Amino acid sequence: MYLWLALLWIIGWGVVGAVLIPRVYARRDLDVSQAALAGAMVGAASGPFGLALLAYFTPRLDWKWVVVPGAATVAIFLTAFAATYPNNLCVSNSAFVLTQVVNGLVVGIIYGLMALGLTLIFSILGIVSFAHGEFYMLGGMFVYYLTQEWFPGLHPLAAVVVSAVLTFVIGALFEVLFLRPMNTGQVERPGEYAILVTFGLSFFLQYTTLALVGANPKKVPRYFDYPRLAIPGEEGSLLKVTPGTVRLFEEIVIPSPRVTAAVIALILLGLLMWFLYRTWIGKALRAVSQDRQAAAVTGINPNVMNTLAFGLGGMLAGLSGASLVQVFSWVPWVGTQAAARSFVIIVLGGMGSLPGAFVGGLIVGVVEALGAGCVPDPHRAAAYIPAYGMLILVLVLLLKPTGLFGREL
Amino acid sequence: MKRVLWSVLLIVAILVAMVPMAVAAPARQGDAGFDYIVVKDDWLSKLALKYLGDVFAYPAIAYYTNQKAAEDPSYAKITDYDLIEIGWKIYIPSPEEAQAYFATRAQTLGVTEGETIKIGALAPLSAPGSVTGGQAMKAAFEIALEEINEAGGVLGKPVELILVDTEGLPERGTAAMERLITQEKVVGVVGEYHSAVGLTAKEVAHKYGIPIIFAETWNDNITASLYPEVFRIAPLSSEVANLDANFIQWLGAKKVVIMTENTGYGIPAAEQTTKKLEERGIEAVTFSADIGTQDFSGIIERIKAENPDLILVLLTGETSYNFEQQAAEAGIGPQDVMMICNQVADDSESFWKNVPDGNLCFYRKVGLPPVLWNEKTKAFAEKYMERTGKTGVESYAMEAYDSLWLMATAINNAGSTDPQAIIEALENIEYEGVLGTITFPYNSKNPPSEAGVEDKWWHQFPDFAAVFIQYQEPGQPSSEAPVVYPEKFQTAPPILP
Numbered sequence: 001m002y003l004w005l006a007l008l009w010i011i012g013w014g015v016v017g018a019v020l021i022p023r024v025y026a027r028r029d030l031d032v033s034q035a036a037l038a039g040a041m042v043g044a045a046s047g048p049f050g051l052a053l054l055a056y057f058t059p060r061l062d063w064k065w066v067v068v069p070g071a072a073t074v075a076i077f078l079t080a081f082a083a084t085y086p087n088n089l090c091v092s093n094s095a096f097v098l099t100q101v102v103n104g105l106v107v108g109i110i111y112g113l114m115a116l117g118l119t120l121i122f123s124i125l126g127i128v129s130f131a132h133g134e135f136y137m138l139g140g141m142f143v144y145y146l147t148q149e150w151f152p153g154l155h156p157l158a159a160v161v162v163s164a165v166l167t168f169v170i171g172a173l174f175e176v177l178f179l180r181p182m183n184t185g186q187v188e189r190p191g192e193y194a195i196l197v198t199f200g201l202s203f204f205l206q207y208t209t210l211a212l213v214g215a216n217p218k219k220v221p222r223y224f225d226y227p228r229l230a231i232p233g234e235e236g237s238l239l240k241v242t243p244g245t246v247r248l249f250e251e252i253v254i255p256s257p258r259v260t261a262a263v264i265a266l267i268l269l270g271l272l273m274w275f276l277y278r279t280w281i282g283k284a285l286r287a288v289s290q291d292r293q294a295a296a297v298t299g300i301n302p303n304v305m306n307t308l309a310f311g312l313g314g315m316l317a318g319l320s321g322a323s324l325v326q327v328f329s330w331v332p333w334v335g336t337q338a339a340a341r342s343f344v345i346i347v348l349g350g351m352g353s354l355p356g357a358f359v360g361g362l363i364v365g366v367v368e369a370l371g372a373g374c375v376p377d378p379h380r381a382a383a384y385i386p387a388y389g390m391l392i393l394v395l396v397l398l399l400k401p402t403g404l405f406g407r408e409l
Numbered sequence: 410m411k412r413v414l415w416s417v418l419l420i421v422a423i424l425v426a427m428v429p430m431a432v433a434a435p436a437r438q439g440d441a442g443f444d445y446i447v448v449k450d451d452w453l454s455k456l457a458l459k460y461l462g463d464v465f466a467y468p469a470i471a472y473y474t475n476q477k478a479a480e481d482p483s484y485a486k487i488t489d490y491d492l493i494e495i496g497w498k499i500y501i502p503s504p505e506e507a508q509a510y511f512a513t514r515a516q517t518l519g520v521t522e523g524e525t526i527k528i529g530a531l532a533p534l535s536a537p538g539s540v541t542g543g544q545a546m547k548a549a550f551e552i553a554l555e556e557i558n559e560a561g562g563v564l565g566k567p568v569e570l571i572l573v574d575t576e577g578l579p580e581r582g583t584a585a586m587e588r589l590i591t592q593e594k595v596v597g598v599v600g601e602y603h604s605a606v607g608l609t610a611k612e613v614a615h616k617y618g619i620p621i622i623f624a625e626t627w628n629d630n631i632t633a634s635l636y637p638e639v640f641r642i643a644p645l646s647s648e649v650a651n652l653d654a655n656f657i658q659w660l661g662a663k664k665v666v667i668m669t670e671n672t673g674y675g676i677p678a679a680e681q682t683t684k685k686l687e688e689r690g691i692e693a694v695t696f697s698a699d700i701g702t703q704d705f706s707g708i709i710e711r712i713k714a715e716n717p718d719l720i721l722v723l724l725t726g727e728t729s730y731n732f733e734q735q736a737a738e739a740g741i742g743p744q745d746v747m748m749i750c751n752q753v754a755d756d757s758e759s760f761w762k763n764v765p766d767g768n769l770c771f772y773r774k775v776g777l778p779p780v781l782w783n784e785k786t787k788a789f790a791e792k793y794m795e796r797t798g799k800t801g802v803e804s805y806a807m808e809a810y811d812s813l814w815l816m817a818t819a820i821n822n823a824g825s826t827d828p829q830a831i832i833e834a835l836e837n838i839e840y841e842g843v844l845g846t847i848t849f850p851y852n853s854k855n856p857p858s859e860a861g862v863e864d865k866w867w868h869q870f871p872d873f874a875a876v877f878i879q880y881q882e883p884g885q886p887s888s889e890a891p892v893v894y895p896e897k898f899q900t901a902p903p904i905l906p
Binding site for chain 2: 258378
């Protein structure tokens with residue numbers, strides 16, 4: 001009951017603020033770029049009182065005017081939720097909440113890695129790759145076949161590296177063969193062509209894999225058996241590790257394959273950042289993403305950068321697959337949901353923004369985990385997992401259409 | 410006075426405004442057929458959907474219009490379904506007339522003039538359907554087809570099997586059935602795995618009067634609609650729920666978590682099981698997830714907080730593997746609480762690869778337990794394992810195999826490809842299959858209402874067997890895993906975590 005009242009309040013005054021405040025600011029000839037967002041937030045948090053003050057004093061709106069009322073809005077929502085469902089685990093059990101958040105962050109890192117590949121392709125080639133999920137699938141499949149079928153005994157990390165090379169080669173080859181004609185004027189409508197040809201690649205990869213390896217789910221045993229240890233001691237330990245699990249503060253349990261996957265992803269992120277910001281090629285890539293013509297003038301070959309970007313993008317998806325094939329069962333259509341999630345993340349973070357993709361991944365990971373954990377009806381909580389990300393997406397697009405880190409126009 | 414005048418005026422205005430609406434409102438379904446003048450933006454299937462409630466009913470409009478045109482030249486003559494002109498007078502038949510047309514057409518369709526007898530088959534061969542299940546069924550169909558043709562085919566002609574991928578999607582089921590019946594001109598259809606597809610496929614079978622034998626669709630409503638064309642050799646979901654509840658009670662669980670999938674199979678199955686458990690005084694909480702969900706960590710923490718004695722997994726395919734292994738990693742796997750895993754666990758090679766911590770899993774296996782296998786089951790199992798390289802035979806492979814043999818036998822018994830004759834032959838059949846002796850005791854001569862049973866038993870194979878098996882050693886092949894329930898088939902007592 002409280003929850004619905006609170007939602008009504010938040011949405012109602014939020015809408016009023018978003019409509020009213022920009023008008024007030026426009027009439028007084030003030031900067032309106034943040035007015036809608038700040039108006040919505042202030043309205044949602046404080047209703048008519050805050051809006052009246054805002055309209056009367058019209059202070060200069062910076063990020064503080066978004067973040068502070070935004071936090072207050074979230075607090076109102078959470079209080080109402082707690083008042084409505086006092087017995088909900090998310091209200092009564094803090095260890096449960098922490099576990100959900102940590103689990104969400106751990107998968108969020110990997111979501112972020114995958115979305116990073118998609119955003120890289122978008123920022124350099126200016127196209128959305130619909131075959132991104134299939135690279136994710138291939139990354140996992142390669143690790144499975146390398147370690148289980150072709151070279152039994154091969155160290156999984158070596159297989160991850162080989163799988164990265166293979167997905168890179170497939171991506172780069174595809175770019176040279178099918179996407180390059182877009183830039184040489186051989187294709188009449190490059191935008192539509194890119195959509196169709198990457199869709200085609202998606203089907204081709206998925207069904208070829210299905211034909212070659214069959215539909216039986218595959219899985220790689222966990223890459224590392226962790227050593228048993230407890231810090232500081234067995235009793236009341238802060239960190240306790242067994243071969244299969246990592247336990248923090250006695251309460252938060254994370255299966256060890258997930259920790260491995262998240263650590264691999266973090267290392268890769270570090271490497272990627274170093275590559276993009278510290279090497280000549282990385283800087284060239286970013287230069288092309290900022291201005292194609294200007295980059296070409298300074299002697300960067302945009303065609304090579306395109307190939308590199310598509311290969312790298314595919315490789316990042318492949319690497320997230322390669323680090324997750326020890327966590328999830330792997331089938332040829334495993335990439336479909338992962339790709340859909342990546343689209344949500346990059347729009348949420350801002351199309352073409354690298355930090356946006358990473359932060360977006362974390363947000364979606366945590367929101368999905370909390371949604372699955374906190375939605376009161378157990379029948380629906382997990383069934384709506386794909387919807388939680390969408391909900392956040394809709395909210396962000398309504399309030400900030402460029403995404404969280406998108407370039408302002 | 411003025412106000413009264415205004416009110417009256419207002420009412421009159423509203424009435425006047427409504428008259429054209431009433432005139433424009435077409436005669437709806439259930440009325441008699443009527444004449445119709447084609448206007449702009451009409452096309453036949455649109456009219457069929459509007460007046461007959463079925464897009465695919467457009468041939469009926471053309472047929473009746475052409476019949477009228479033969480007597481009365483003011484009607485148009487439709488030679489091309491895709492071409493009607495504004496101003497044409499056409500005849501929209503009543504739904505009953507359309508039904509009659511499709512029934513007669515099915516009879517002419519059913520007469521196979523070619524060199525072969527065509528039988529249609531449905532199976533999910535690509536995602537989001539259960540591809541694992543579909544491919545197992547495909548292998549079983551192929552074995553049955555080879556055997557039937559080696560044995561001389563049907564009515565002296567070789568059988569041609571036309572297998573269509575339904576993708577586990579209801580709308581694909583409709584399209585597949587339309588294609589099989591109207592284009593491929595099959596005399597009967599067998600197979601299918603997903604109930605959601607079965608529910609739409611049965612409507613098409615009924616429209617054209619073509620017999621269909623469902624192999625692995627458990628939803629009660631498939632047979633409960635009492636369609637004469639629909640037969641089923643799969644178990645009934647409500648009866649399986651009963652069986653599950655009995656087993657859970659026998660194990661002594663007091664609180665159960667049901668982890669089900671968000672589908673036409675999963676939701677009713679969970680509801681039925683919950684009902685049966687409550688009747689036995691056992692508490693049940695249901696969680697559901699979409700097919701294809703990978704990450705269950707959030708939901709597993711919630712299940713942990715429920716503190717159940719037993720977890721019943723009604724997810725299918727690789728989704729069930731994901732859940733079972735992640736539950737085990739989080740400390741509520743089959744070695745921590747009792748867990749009834751999904752029946753795909755029967756494919757032991759794949760199960761152990763995906764759920765390495767799955768020891769002590771129970772799973773339900775439909776079909777005769779190995780101790781009751783007849784000669785036919787043994788022969789089929791041998792061929793099947795040789796062809797697929799698996800170490801066991803899944804129940805849906807057995808059902809697919811039997812469904813095709815059953816259809817072939819019925820056509821032979823009928824002595825013709827007339828759908829009515831085949832349906833009659835199926836009602837009287839007593840067929841020795843790998844599932845046991847298949848009969849359909851509740852049929853047009855002994856309808857469920859007179860026999861005092863529920864409608865779901867209509868054209869339903871009643872004697873399906875099901876047992877519970879438990880893996881008792883890591884890596885155990887399913888052929889060696891013992892039967893733990895029912896007690897009369899028990900080969901080893903259950904090991905409780």
